[in-house]
Amino acid sequence: MTATRLCGRCGLPEGRRSVTFDDEGVCSVCRHHELKHHKIDWTQRERELAVLAQEVRGQGPYDAVVSFGGGKDGSYVLYYLTEVLGLRCLAATIDNRFLRDQAWENCRRVIDGLGVDQVVLRPPFPLVQRLMRAGLGLAGTVCWHCTAGIAAYPVRTAIQLGVPLVFYAHSLSEYYSYPGRTYADAPESDRMDDEWYELVTGTSFAEMAAAVPDVDPRALAPFAFPSREEIDAAGVRTLFLSNHIRWDERRQVDVITRELGWRGAPQEGVPAGHEYEKFDCFLVGTHDYLRFVKEGYGRGARIGALETRLGRMTQEQAVELGRSSDGRRPASLDTVLDLVELDEEDLLEQAVAFAAPGRDFDLESVSRATPLPDADRMPTAHRGASAGGGQDG
Structure with a gap:
């Protein structure tokens, strides 16, 4: 499997859409965030x-x-x-x-x-x-x-x-x-x-x-x-x-948790300790897995990159965070395959067609993640939407 070039500052892989690296090995997103943190009033x-x-x-x-x-x-x-x-x-x-x-x-x-x-x-x-x-x-x-x-x-x-x-x-x-x-x-x-x-x-x-x-x-x-x-x-x-405001997800989570009683939950592909991150939808695990297939980038790498730009994590810590969670096959993928009426090979073939140039996805190296504790609430092709949510608007 070909080694992926990583940003020397945040650990972001070069397969990420729109991202370029400069001569110092720093990604374009980090360069733009320099302005966010130091130049904008x-x-x-x-x-x-x-x-x-x-x-x-x-x-x-x-x-x-x-x-x-x-x-x-x-x-x-x-x-x-x-x-x-x-x-x-x-x-x-x-x-x-x-x-x-x-x-x-x-x-x-x-x-x-x-x-x-x-x-x-x-x-x-x-x-x-x-x-x-x-x-x-x-x-x-x-x-x-x-x-x-x-x-x-x-x-x-x-x-x-x-x-x-x-x-x-x-x-x-x-x-x-x-x-x-x-x-x-x-x-x-x-x-x-x-x-x-x-x-x-x-x-x-x-x-x-x-x-x-x-x-x-x-x-x-x-x-x-x-x-x-x-x-x-x-x-x-x-x-x-x-x-219009200096965006900081962790700080904002603290505010809504304290003021509104907001709560997160475990999510497929999200590292432990970051349960605030995109826990709300059952499809996130499959979404992030397909993004990893296409770009070599998952939810852990995303969190790590943001945290390094805010000075709360080193590049090495960010890379390790991504490795600890990204690219695992989510248990929810089995339900998704049933919903879209495809086998796994066909689904991955369609995803790989949109992979970043040079992206080398190795299916054999993928490990399986454990199901979410509320996985039985996920809609299926047979039960339809009756299993999901329970909200009347």
Whole structure:
């Protein structure tokens, strides 16, 4: 197996999308984060955000729509907007039928604690299965239905209800270095548009619609991102909170845990001690495994890279964290294979088709992870969505 080149500062592998290395062996994401931590006046950006909040407050039934699924990021965004900025928010949730019970419990704690309303989009489970299968062929992922819904639904909700602001947690700047979408660029250049939609979902809506031609276009509409013309005509502004405050996930988890009783849980592929990280969905283990297949990068490496940029971990510790958790075959993959009606070889073949140049994935070296303690709550092809969640919106 070919050795993977790692960033000399954060341990990020060179197979990561959009990442480049300079002559000193430091990755482009670390270079952009130097600006985040040393060059940006975050106090001024927070003041400017407070001014914007004052301008929009009371213009509609809500001041802001927030993408929210019970995880740490959306929970903190709701906390900041309501408790710091004094905005009235609407939480927009995608129920892909794979949200875990602890995520729904967090939804209840956050919504009740902050006095926030919630709307839920719950697409039919057979449609979710179709989109999982199509996403594999188009982008090597089973999560297109979720990322597309998260991208489009809050904006569509804001347009429909006349809400002036839509907030997402973090921009691509936290993990990638796409031109025009880094901490070296002004926040206003980091726009939610068709390009952004394709970067976060892996493919365009038009390609997905063409892949499922027998699906009623009206059923797919909630997954389609509105045009910039439609967004601008409605007077809606789309913002990433991480472009306006100094983003620090561990610090923010401490806040929502203390103030709202928020809780994490163990997750496949997430190292012990980091239960705050993306625990909310049953598909995360398979999502991260397929990302490891394609990019040699898993959840442990992601956490380690962020922690080194914040000065809380060394490069050696970050690399070891990734090695301790990344690339293990998740037990949930068996259920996913049943849902998409593929055998493992076919699924991996579709994922490898989207691998980074030079990526050498060795299936023989993969070890199997143990099932989650609540694995029996995961929807299956036979039980459908009846086993998942238990949330009525």
